[in-house]
Each structure stands twice: as structure tokens, then as C-alpha cells.
Amino acid sequence: MNRRHFLSSLSAAAVAPLASPQEVHAPAASSRSQVSLSGTWQRYVLGAAVDTVEVPSSLRPSGYYQLRRSFVIPKPGPAQRVIAHFDAVNFHGRVFVNKTEAGTTLPYVPAEFDITKLVREGTNTMEVAIADLCAEPGGAGADEVWLGVNPGWEAYGGIIRPTYVELRPAAFVDNVRFAYKLNAASSAASCQMTAFLSSDALRQGELKVVLRRGKTEIARSSKAVRLDAGATEVDLGFEVHDVALWSPATPNLYECVVTLTTSALMDAYRFRTGFRHVGIRGRRYELNGAPIVLNGVCRHDMWKDQGFTLTRAQMEQDMRGIKALGANYVRLVHYPHDRYIVELCDELGLLVSEEPGFWGMNFATMPWSRAELGLKILERTIRRDWNSPSVFLWLLGNESRFSVEYLRRGKDLCRSLDPLGRAVSIANSMRKEDAKPLFDAGGLDSYDDHPYTFAIDEFDKIAEFYGPHKPLIFTEWGGKEIGQSEIIMPNTVDKLLDMTEGGVLAGHAFWSWQDLPQFTRIDPEMRDGILESGVVTEGREPRNFVYAELGRLLTGRRHTGLAASDAPVPVPLRRAPWSPRSRFEPVDLSALVSSDPARRAWAEFERHMEKYWSTHAAGQWERSGRRFALWKTDGMDILGVRFATPLVDGYARPLVVTPESPEIEIPASGPYLRLHFLGHVTAPGGHPVEGAVGDTAASYTVRYTAGRTVEVPLRNGIEIAAGNIIDGATRINPVATSAQRAFWFAKDWAREQYQGLLFSLPVDGTVANVLFRLHGNQPVLLFAVTAESD
Numbered sequence: 001m002n003r004r005h006f007l008s009s010l011s012a013a014a015v016a017p018l019a020s021p022q023e024v025h026a027p028a029a030s031s032r033s034q035v036s037l038s039g040t041w042q043r044y045v046l047g048a049a050v051d052t053v054e055v056p057s058s059l060r061p062s063g064y065y066q067l068r069r070s071f072v073i074p075k076p077g078p079a080q081r082v083i084a085h086f087d088a089v090n091f092h093g094r095v096f097v098n099k100t101e102a103g104t105t106l107p108y109v110p111a112e113f114d115i116t117k118l119v120r121e122g123t124n125t126m127e128v129a130i131a132d133l134c135a136e137p138g139g140a141g142a143d144e145v146w147l148g149v150n151p152g153w154e155a156y157g158g159i160i161r162p163t164y165v166e167l168r169p170a171a172f173v174d175n176v177r178f179a180y181k182l183n184a185a186s187s188a189a190s191c192q193m194t195a196f197l198s199s200d201a202l203r204q205g206e207l208k209v210v211l212r213r214g215k216t217e218i219a220r221s222s223k224a225v226r227l228d229a230g231a232t233e234v235d236l237g238f239e240v241h242d243v244a245l246w247s248p249a250t251p252n253l254y255e256c257v258v259t260l261t262t263s264a265l266m267d268a269y270r271f272r273t274g275f276r277h278v279g280i281r282g283r284r285y286e287l288n289g290a291p292i293v294l295n296g297v298c299r300h301d302m303w304k305d306q307g308f309t310l311t312r313a314q315m316e317q318d319m320r321g322i323k324a325l326g327a328n329y330v331r332l333v334h335y336p337h338d339r340y341i342v343e344l345c346d347e348l349g350l351l352v353s354e355e356p357g358f359w360g361m362n363f364a365t366m367p368w369s370r371a372e373l374g375l376k377i378l379e380r381t382i383r384r385d386w387n388s389p390s391v392f393l394w395l396l397g398n399e400s401r402f403s404v405e406y407l408r409r410g411k412d413l414c415r416s417l418d419p420l421g422r423a424v425s426i427a428n429s430m431r432k433e434d435a436k437p438l439f440d441a442g443g444l445d446s447y448d449d450h451p452y453t454f455a456i457d458e459f460d461k462i463a464e465f466y467g468p469h470k471p472l473i474f475t476e477w478g479g480k481e482i483g484q485s486e487i488i489m490p491n492t493v494d495k496l497l498d499m500t501e502g503g504v505l506a507g508h509a510f511w512s513w514q515d516l517p518q519f520t521r522i523d524p525e526m527r528d529g530i531l532e533s534g535v536v537t538e539g540r541e542p543r544n545f546v547y548a549e550l551g552r553l554l555t556g557r558r559h560t561g562l563a564a565s566d567a568p569v570p571v572p573l574r575r576a577p578w579s580p581r582s583r584f585e586p587v588d589l590s591a592l593v594s595s596d597p598a599r600r601a602w603a604e605f606e607r608h609m610e611k612y613w614s615t616h617a618a619g620q621w622e623r624s625g626r627r628f629a630l631w632k633t634d635g636m637d638i639l640g641v642r643f644a645t646p647l648v649d650g651y652a653r654p655l656v657v658t659p660e661s662p663e664i665e666i667p668a669s670g671p672y673l674r675l676h677f678l679g680h681v682t683a684p685g686g687h688p689v690e691g692a693v694g695d696t697a698a699s700y701t702v703r704y705t706a707g708r709t710v711e712v713p714l715r716n717g718i719e720i721a722a723g724n725i726i727d728g729a730t731r732i733n734p735v736a737t738s739a740q741r742a743f744w745f746a747k748d749w750a751r752e753q754y755q756g757l758l759f760s761l762p763v764d765g766t767v768a769n770v771l772f773r774l775h776g777n778q779p780v781l782l783f784a785v786t787a788e789s790d
Contacts, residue, residue, distance in 0.1 A: 031265050032172075037126060037163040041067040055163065056087070058156030058307025061133035061149060067158070068127040071165060075121035079170045079264035081200060084113045084126070087161030087339070090308070091148030092131040092141030098124055104140070106373070107148045107357060108336040109380035115165070116200075126165075132157025143373045152334065152359040153300060154517035156307035161338060170264035171199040171227055178256060178273050178387045179419035182243065186288055189240045189275055191219070194419075195258055197234060199227040205262030209236050212255045213244060227262065245288050246274030246389040248328035251349035253389075272346060274389030278423070280445065283468050285423075285506050293500045294351060294392075294507025295554040296329030297322055297535065298476060300516050301337040304538035312340060313575075317540065319344040320639050321572035322513060325535070325547065326554035331427075331475055331509040334359045334398045336381045345390035348640075352390050353475070354381055355427070358397030363406045371406050375413055382417045394422055395475070399429040399450065407442025427475045432465045439470075446506065450476040454488055456495040463504040471506030478510040479533040480525040483546045486749065493553040501556075510550055514538060542571055544744050544753065567631045568743040568756065570638055577740070577760035578641065578674065578788050586635070586644035587668045587785040593646045593653045601661035602648075605683075605779045608658065612684035616728075620751055630654075631745065635784060638742055638758065643678045643784035654679055654783040657698065657774035666770040666785060672763050674788040675702075675770065680714065680739045680757040681723030682778035687716035688734055689727050691776060694718065698780045701771040702763060712761060714780075723754045723781060756783055 041055050044066040053059060053067065076082055084095060086105055093105035095113055098120070102113035105128075131141035133149060149155040175196040180189040193209055208222035221238040244252035251274070258269045279286040286292060299318065303310050310318075315338060322330055330350050332341065335357040345352050356374040363371060374397065385391050396402070396410040407426070414424045423445035428435050432449060439447050447466040451459055451474055459474075466472050477496075482488050499505035515534040518526070525533055535550055536542045548569045552558075557566045578584070592598055606628050613620040630652040635644040645652045657664055668675055677700075687693065698714040714720045721734035725744075731753075739757035746753045774780055 031169050031267050033167045035071055035073055035165045037069065037071060037165065039069070041069040041159075043067055053158065055159045056161050056309050057158055058090075058160050058309045059132070059158035061155055061157040063133045064129070064131050064136060066127050066129045068125060070123050070125050072123050073119060073121070073165060073167070076116060076119070076167060080167050081114060081116045081170050081172070082119050083166045083168055084115045084163075085166060086111045086128075086159065086163045088159075088308075088336075089128060089130065090132055090155075090157045090160050092136070092144035093159075094129040094136070094140070096125075096127040096129070099127075106377055106380060107144050109377055110339075110384060119165075128159060130157060130159075143367075143370050146370060147357050147373060150334075150357075150359050151520040152518065153302070154307070154519065156309075160308045169260075169262070169267045170201070171197065171203050171205060171260060171262045172267040173258050173260050173269035174198045174231070175383060176256070176258050176269060176271060176387065177383075177419050178271075180240070180275060182275065182277050186245060186275075186277055187241070187243055189243050191238050191240055193221075193236045193238075193256070193258070195234045195236065195260070195269075197225070197227055197232045197260060199229060199232065199262075199264075201229050203227045203262045203264065205260055207234055207236065208259045208261070209238070210257045210259075211238070211240065212257070213252070218254065225260075240275070243275045246276045246346075246349075247288055248349040248351060251347060251389075253346060256387075271387050272343070273387045274346065276389050278392065278420075280423070280471060283471055283503055283506060285446075285471050291503075292328070293505075294329040294473060294509070295500075295556075296327045296331060296351075296507065296509040297325075297513040297550070298331045298333045298509045298511045299337075299513040300333055301335075301341065302514070302516055302538075308338075310338065315340050316344060316576075317572055318513070319348055319350065321536070321540070321570075323348045323350055324570040324572070324637065324639065326551050328554075329353075329392070329507060329509065330513075331395075333512075334427075336377065336384075339384060342385050342388050342390060346388050350390055351392040353393035353395050354378075354385065354391065355395045355398060356381065358400050361397065361400040363401060363403040371403075371409075375410060378410065379413060379417060382414065386417065386419055391422060393446075394418070394424045396424065396426050398427040400426075401430070402426055402438055402442070404438060404441045407438065407444060411443050425473070429476075432462055436466060444470075446471040446473055448473050448475050450474065452477065452479060452482070454482070456492055459495055459499060459505075463499060472504070473506050474508040476511040477508060478512075480531075483510065483533065483535075483550070484543065486545060489546070489549045493549050494558070496553055497556065497558065508553075510535065510553075514540065536572070540572055542569075542744070544569070544746070545749075547571070547744065548746055565631065565746040567633050568636055568745040570636060570743050571741050571755075573639060573740050573742065573758070575740070576639055577676065577758065578639075582673060582788045582790055584641050585670075585787045585789070586642050587666065587787055588644070589655060589666070589785065590646040592664070592667060593648060593655060597661060598655065598664065601656050601658050601664070602653065604658045604660045605656045608779055609684050616684075617751055620748075624748060624752070628747075630747065636743060638678075641676070641786060643676075643786050645678075645783045652783070654781040655772065656779050656781050657772055658779045659774065659777055662774040664772050666772055666782075668770050668785055668787055669705075669766075669768055670787060670789065671766045672787045672789050675761045675763055675767070676786045676788060677759045677761065677782060678742060678756055678784040678786070679782035680720050680736065680759045680780070681734075681755060682720060682776075682780050683723040683754070684778075686722030686734065686778045687720070689722060689732070691716045691778070695776065697776040697778065698772065698774050700761065701773065702761070703768045703771065705766045705768045708765070714759075716776075719759055720780065721755075721757065723756075725753050725755055726751055 089105040097118040105111040135142035356378040428448040721736040739759040742758035
């Protein structure tokens with residue numbers, strides 16, 4: 001059942017701007033040079049200039065119009081060609097250079113045009129005629145607009161992703177397909193690389209491939225080649241030994257550099273790839289010989305007020321946040337996302353599925369040209385992403401009435417193109433009785449269902465119906481009505497854990513990662529045109545309860561212990577406070593928290609908590625077991641950096657400074673770049689409820705081995721804030737402007753939900769130790785310290 005039908009049944013029962021230009025990301029090559037076309041373009045409607053727009057950006061569809069700008073290029077050399085590249089134009093674009101047509105584009109996917117004969121030295125004009133709400137006057141683009149302006153999400157037109165003009169050698173590498181077969185032990189691979197070459201004339205040359213892991217060369221191969229005018233395909237084989245496999249836990253990547261040397265200069269094409277083996281055994285998927293459950297979320301490639309045009313920092317924030325939540329899988333709904341998203345998944349260790357843009361279609365009644373359009377988009381997507389180890393599954397469409405013919409054609413297309421033979425399926429909301437015959441007749445590799453229901457026993461019936469011969473995935477479940485219910489969500493999470501642990505469910509993807517605009521709906525999931533089904537809002541503010549419960553599912557945790565949550569939930573950071581090239585070392589605090597002074601300070605802290613609750617909520621201290629018990633894990637990862645919290649009596653134990661025990665020496669010593677402190681919260685009270693902003697609540701004194709000391713104040717609302725985000729009957733938002741919220745933890749849903757802040761302190765020299773001192777009257781908690789060095 002799809003979301004809308006599920007919510008219609010609920011209702012019946014109840015009632016009876018513009019993003020900044022992005023850096024171009026293209027295969028690097030010393031013999032290529034680019035002219036970015038990002039920036040201001042003039043928009044024309046009916047031949048008249050009406051306004052200017054930024055490119056790339058996502059525009060509200062306005063029908064049919066032209067975007068135009070000038071660009072300057074040097075005179076191409078006799079052995080050079082000029083290529084116009086568009087990452088994506090929505091939904092139908094017709095490209096002109098100096099008033100001569102170069103070609104047309106498809107929605108969401110890249111397009112390139114050889115414009116060598118159309119450009120001149122100096123100033124040139126680029127124009128893109130765009131149909132984003134109606135077809136061109138002659139009718140072209142009607143199918144593209146039909147596909148793109150979909151009732152399932154807000155549509156955006158325009159040049160939505162980066163575009164540039166590139167000077168390349170007259171003979172260049174256009175694409176590379178990397179195929180391999182692992183041996184039985186997955187320790188060696190026989191590789192075959194197919195290079196797709198383009199030349200302006202008959203040429204002789206040499207093709208060479210070098211495979212590296214880090215700075216180490218792993219393999220190389222070369223051969224003499226004969227290039228015809230136009231397109232030529234060349235195969236190169238080589239062996240790789242001691243293979244480092246790619247997986248979500250160990251995303252080992254290799255860099256492949258393919259060079260073509262002819263009389264038309266040298267061209268180089270670079271890409272990253274990885275080795276892994278996916279198999280199917282009955283109801284389970286296997287990765288590298290071990291069973292794997294797809295634990296994931298559904299993500300649209302959108303951002304608040306920016307549509308489909310995201311900055312790289314925003315894309316990184318999303319994917320790192322999804323990884324931190326515990327996911328190993330992201331369903332990229334329902335159209336091809338930015339290529340950089342897939343590259344991030346390669347790097348971070350996230351499996352993905354990709355789709356061509358179909359949602360709510362009826363393949364029995366729509367013209368076949370529309371089905372062919374989806375297959376063309378899927379083909380471009382496969383050719384773009386076929387070397388990425390993160391790509392796990394091709395989904396031929398979403399929540400549609402599929403035909404057997406389309407499914408067979410789609411499966412055949414994937415098999416003919418994909419060098420690894422990845423699995424193929426659909427995202428399905430049809431009745432299981434109608435869907436299963438289609439899955440089988442279409443030759444799909446796994447079953448799929450969208451169980452939007454409060455009756456979780458229906459999950460078992462679905463699994464039983466589909467049977468044991470193929471994997472079953474719930475590529476959607478949840479939404480607002482389920483995900484934000486403090487009764488239904490935990491029960492649903494436990495049912496999904498039962499099913500995955502029992503081997504009857506191969507994976508699941510929560511709907512959805514973020515809220516999104518959808519102005520076709522008025523139902524309980526919606527608020528003023530916004531579908532509020534997300535783990536995070538459109539602007540990426542997390543919903544703490546959903547975040548915690550989904551994190552419990554994705555990491556396979558049952559409810560245990562004295563706290564409402566089993567583990568702290570990492571919160572997406574506003575910015576990364578460290579360099580990814582640095583080394584990180586958690587400071588070992590275990591001996592310190594077990595020392596007699598630290599134990600006395602903890603006992604004093606618990607007396608403060610008992611006294612507070614006796615006057616603010618009688619019985620709360622007893623309700624929480626008469627102790628401040630936290631989670632049972634010994635740390636957490638934040639953007640891939642480890643923070644270690646000691647355990648005492650089986651529970652996480654932070655350092656604490658109290659009015660009775662106001663200082664403690666932190667054993668951080670070494671030549672560091674920065675010290676990262678996790679905690680920086682007061683309890684039981686604190687700012688903003690009490691204490692003036694800017695007042696010094698605590699301090700660090702950094703002592704260097706050379707004898708120098710530096711005192712760093714920790715001030716209310718700047719470096720420190722209250723820990724509990726519930727005050728009386730109200731949920732509050734205690735903010736420290738110089739310390740980012742890094743995690744959230746529910747000790748008690750009703751009265752105790754705590755945040756943890758991340759404060760990063762640059763240091764200059766070799767540190768001997770750090771003195772942590774209290775200045776105010778509220779105890780301050782410090783959960784972990786991690787040192788960063790170069």
C-alpha cells in the first residue's frame with residue numbers, strides 16, 4: 001500500500017532561492033581545460049528578456065523559455081576539440097551555440113555535445129531552450145515534462161547542476177567500464193576494462209591503465225590502439241592480487257587512471273572504484289560472502305528553498321548524517337541524484353539503489369515512448385555510475401502499475417550494460433497478490449513491498465506470501481503517522497528487527513530522510529504543503545524521537561537498561577571542525593573517572609540531581625532508579641571520528657566538575673593541532689533557564705610542556721549550555737554559539753532528554769595536560785576528549 005492510500009484510509013476512518021554555484025566535478029586530466037558556465041544567465045520568454053537567473057539553480061517551472069549567456073574561450077588548437085557538458089537540465093533542454101543547435105538533454109542525467117565546429121575564438125553565445133512545464137511549440141519534450149512534473153514531489157526546472165565547456169584532445173577517453181571477477185577466496189581479481197574512446201579522425205596511439213590504492217601502484221596494462229573517426233571501444237585486461245574488499249564497514253577504494261596517447265596529445269581519465277561481491281542465497285543478500293541486511297532511508301535530492309541544486313557541503317552533511325545514524329543503505333528516490341552523492345557513498349560506505357523517475361504511472365495505458373524515456377534515463381545513469389562499488393540495486397520505478405514487457409526490457413537493459421550484473425527490482429505498492437506474478441514474470445531479482453499500516457502482523461503475512469526463494473525488501477515504510485508515534489514506532493522497529501534477525505526480510509528503507517514539498521496532498525502527513533515524514537526537516541533539523549528509534553533499528557538495538565534510549569544519537573553537525581587528513585586519538589579517561597576524586601565528584605553530582613528533582617518533579621529521581629544512568633556503549637563516532645566515553649558499572653560515565661569538587665586534570669598530552677571536547681553541558685539546570693549569557697561557567701587551562709599556560713573561558717550560551725532540553729512542560733533549545741550540538745540522548749522521554757555539545761579548541765605546541773575548572777554553581781559534564789594531530 002502506498003503512503004497516500006494508507007493516509008486516505010486513515011482520513012476516511014477518522015472523518016468517515018537559489019544555491020551558490022558549485023565547483024565542477026569532472027574526470028581530472030592535465031590535457032583538458034574548462035570554462036565554467038556557472039553564474040548569471042539571461043532568461044527570455046517569447047523572445048523578450050524577462051529576468052536573470054543563477055546557474056546552476058532549481059527554478060519553479062514556467063513553461064517554455066530560453067536561458068542565454070556569453071562565454072570566452074581561446075582558439076582551439078588543431079589537435080583539440082570543444083565539448084559542452086551539462087550535469088543535468090530539467091526537464092527537456094535544447095542546446096544552441098552561436099544560434100546553431102548542438103543537441104538535446106534528458107531529465108536529471110548528464111549530456112555532452114561536441115561543439116568544436118560551432119565555436120569561434122573569443123566571445124561565444126550559449127543558449128538552452130528549456131521546456132519544464134509544457135512542451136516546445138513543436139511538441140518536443142512532452143514526455144520529459146510529463147515525467148518530471150510529477151504529483152509525488154515539487155518539480156524544479158532549469159539548469160539544475162553544473163555546466164561547463166571543456167577543451168579536450170582531439171582523441172580522448174569518453175568513459176570507462178570496469179569489470180572484474182573475484183576468485184573463490186575473494187583475494188584476487190581478474191579485471192577487464194573497456195575504454196570508450198572518441199576521435200575526430202583515424203589515429204594510432206597507446207592506451208594505458210594504472211590502478212592504485214593510495215599511493216601504491218597495484219597493476220598496470222597497455223596496448224597499441226587504432227582509433228576510427230567517431231567512437232572506438234578497446235578492452236584491456238589485468239590481474240589484481242591481495243584485493244582489499246569494499247564494504248560499508250571498510251569502504252576500500254582504488255583509483256584508476258586511463259591515459260590515451262596519440263598525435264593529438266595525451267588525455268587522462270580518472271575514476272575511483274572498489275571490489276566487492278554480491279550474491280543472493282534464498283531470502284538473503286550476501287556481500288563478500290556474508291549475509292547483509294539493507295538498513296536504510298529514502299532520500300530525495302532536495303534542500304529547503306533550493307530544490308535539486310545542493311552545495312557539496314550540503315550533500316556531505318546529508319550523507320555523513322545518514323551514515324552516523326547507523327544506515328548502510330540509501331534509497332535514492334525517485335530519479336537520478338547528483339553524481340557527487342554516489343561518490344560520497346563510495347567513500348563513506350553506503351550502499352545505494354537508483355531509479356529513472358517513474359512514480360504512480362500506469363504502464364498499461366501510457367504511450368510506450370514514455371517507458372522508453374525512463375529506460376534512456378536509466379541507461380545514462382548506469383553508464384555514469386557503473387564503476388561505483390556503492391551501487392547495489394537498480395529499481396525500474398516506484399509505486400506504479402508495471403507491465404511485464406517493461407520489466408523485462410528494463411532487466412535486459414541493466415544486464416547488457418552493468419559490468420557487475422547488479423540486482424534489478426521495482427519499488428512496489430501494489431497488492432501482493434497482483435505484484436508477485438509481475439516480479440516473477442519480469443525476472444526481477446528481489447521482491448518488494450511498502451507496508452504502510454499500523455497492523456504490524458501484516459508484515460509477517462507479506463513475507464509469508466512472497467516466500468523463501470528471493471529476498472524481500474521494504475523499500476518504504478514509516479512516514480509521519482508511524483515514525484512520529486511514540487507507541488507505534490517502537491513496536492514497528494521491534495517487528496522489523498524480528499524479521500531481519502529471523503532472515504525473512506532482506507532490508508528496509510524508512511520514509512523519509514527529510515521533509516519535502518508536495519502540494520498535491522492534504523492529509524495527516526502534511527502541513528501547509530510540506531510532507532513532514534522526515535527524520536530531519538527540509539533544513540535538516542533532526543526530529544529527536546524519530547532519529548533515536550530509527551537509529552535503534554539501523555544498528556540492531558533492543559530497548560534495555562534504565563534509560564529510554566539505549567545509545568546516544570549523533571546529530572548532523574553544521575560544519576566539520578577538523579581536517580579529514582588529520583590523525584585522531586581519543587584521550588583515555590577511564591583511569592581518571594575511576595579515581596577516588598572523580599567518584600566523589602560523581603556522588604556529589606547525583607546529590608545535586610536528587611535535590612533538583614525533589615523540588616521540580618517529585619518522584620522523578622525514584623522513577624529513574626535513583627541514579628544518573630546513561631547508555632551502555634563506550635563511545636560514539638561523529639563524522640567518522642571516535643570519541644571514547646569510559647564505562648563504570650556498565651554505564652557511560654562522564655567527567656564532572658561540581659561546586660564541591662571544582663577542578664580535574666585531563667591527561668591530554670602531545671603535539672596536537674586541536675582538542676575536541678564532547679559534553680560542555682550543565683545539569684541539572686543551566687543557561688538559558690538560569691545564568692546570564694556570557695557569564696563564565698567553567699574554563700580550560702591548557703598547560704604546554706614549554707611552561708606556557710593558556711586559559712580558555714567556557715561561557716553560558718557561547719561554549720556551554722544546559723544539558724536537559726526539557727524544562728517543566730516545555731521542550732527548549734539550549735544553544736551555545738561556539739559549540740555544536742553533536743548528540744542527543746533520551747534518559748526519560750517525559751522529563752530528561754539530554755544534548756551533548758562539541759567544542760573544538762586549537763592548540764599551539766606540545767600539550768602537557770589540561771585543567772578543567774568550574775566557576776559557576778551548575779555541575780558541568782564532559783563525556784570525551786579526542787586529540788587531532790597532523
